[in-house]
Amino acid sequence: DGGITQSPKYLFRKEGQNVTLSCEQNLNHDAMYWYRQDPGQGLRLIYYSQIVNDFQKGDIAEGYSVSREKKESFPLTVTSAQKNPTAFYLCASSPVGLSSGANVLTFGAGSRLTVL
Amino acid sequence: DQQVKQNSPSLSVQEGRISILNCDYTNSMFDYFLWYKKYPAEGPTFLISISSIKDKNEDGRFTVFLNKSAKHLSLHIVPSQPGDSAVYFCAARYGNKLVFGAGTILRVKS
Numbered sequence: 001d002g003g004i005t006q007s008p009k010y011l012f013r014k015e016g017q018n019v020t021l022s023c024e025q026n027l028n029h030d031a032m033y034w035y036r037q038d039p040g041q042g043l044r045l046i047y048y049s050q051i052v053n054d055f056q057k058g059d060i061a062e063g064y065s066v067s068r069e070k071k072e073s074f075p076l077t078v079t080s081a082q083k084n085p086t087a088f089y090l091c092a093s094s095p096v097g098l099s100s101g102a103n104v105l106t107f108g109a110g111s112r113l114t115v116l
Numbered sequence: 117d118q119q120v121k122q123n124s125p126s127l128s129v130q131e132g133r134i135s136i137l138n139c140d141y142t143n144s145m146f147d148y149f150l151w152y153k154k155y156p157a158e159g160p161t162f163l164i165s166i167s168s169i170k171d172k173n174e175d176g177r178f179t180v181f182l183n184k185s186a187k188h189l190s191l192h193i194v195p196s197q198p199g200d201s202a203v204y205f206c207a208a209r210y211g212n213k214l215v216f217g218a219g220t221i222l223r224v225k226s
Contacts, residue, residue, distance in 0.1 A: 004159075035216075040118065042205065042216035043160075050212070058213070090159055099212045103148050107159030 002027045004108035006091050011113050013078075013085070021076045021111045023091035028043060031097045033105060034073035036060065037088040046089075049074055052095035086115045119143045120208050122217035125159035131226045132148055135193040142187065146215075151191045153204045155220070163204075164191070181213060185192030196224045 004025045015021045025032065031050045035043040045058030049068040063082025068074055074093075078085045089111045094102035121140045127134055129135045147168045152160035166180045166189070173180050181194045191219075198203040201224045206217040 006159075009157075040125070040218055042118070042122075042218045043207075044212055044216075048212065056212070092159075097212055098209055099215065103165060103209065104150065104162045105214060107152075107161070109159045110157070112157075 004091055004093055004106060006089075006111050007103070009109065009111060011111060013113060013115050015115055016080045018077055019085075021078070021089055021091075021112065021113070023074045023076065023092045023108060025074075025089050025091075025106075025108075027093055027095075027106065028071070029093035029095050029106070030071070031094045031102065032068065033092040034058075034066065034074070034076045035090040035092065037090060037110075043090060047077065048097075050100070056065075070080050085113055086104035088112050118204055118218075119146075120215050120217040122204075122206055123219050124220050125218075126221040126223070128223045128225060129196045130194045131171060131198055131224055135191075135196045135200065135222055135224065137191040137193075137204050137206075137220050137222065139189045139191075140187060141189075143208070143210060143215075144187070145212050146184050147167055148209040149180070149189050150207045150209070150214070151178075152205040152207060152216075153200075154205060193222075196222075198224050198226045200224050 003090040013042040022087035047066045090091040091108045149167040151163040154160040203219045
């Protein structure tokens with residue numbers, strides 16, 4: 001079955017530590033995205049990538065970093081510079097970028113990060 | 117600046133009746149609108165969409181209506197079922213981005 005796998009599902013971090021969330025897709029999609037969900041707020045875009053070795057900042061990129069070395073992988077690092085990292089993180093993908101004709105994102109099951 | 121707003125945090129409906137979820141937007145450049153459904157601790161799943169050039173799209177029990185002059189869209193679920201209980205997100209496309217609303221929790225009582 002094709003889909004998006006996010007790991008770990010739950011993660012606890014001490015303040016000051018960097019943590020990396022994994023996102024792998026076997027849908028052969030070109031574009032991948034990271035969103036953050038907080039209670040009472042919509043999903044907010046952190047970073048997106050339309051093609052391997054290229055990515056762009058979303059609306060709330062500060063304190064985060066990404067890489068896109070392989071088509072199927074788009075890991076997100078939450079750095080110690082992120083002031084309020086406790087949240088539910090969602091990875092998504094689409095066959096091509098949204099501006100290239102894609103309309104629908106397919107989401108993974110999410111990773112919940114808690115900073116202690 | 118919230119460009120997509122879902123003003124009702126929650127909605128409770130009796131099984132078999134109609135559920136109407138509403139969404140307002142401010143950006144007239146949005147060209148595509150979607151509804152996603154989300155269960156706790158899971159990722160959102162796509163439900164139904166509509167292009168900005170249309171005013172209605174139907175898929176089984178789900179119908180989305182778009183009123184461009186009012187910058188308003190709504191999702192109708194008829195008849196509502198207990199399995200429809202979830203969080204529903206409205207989303208709108210602009211360029212490379214999907215902008216999401218805050219979500220509405222739908223509870224369908226049996």
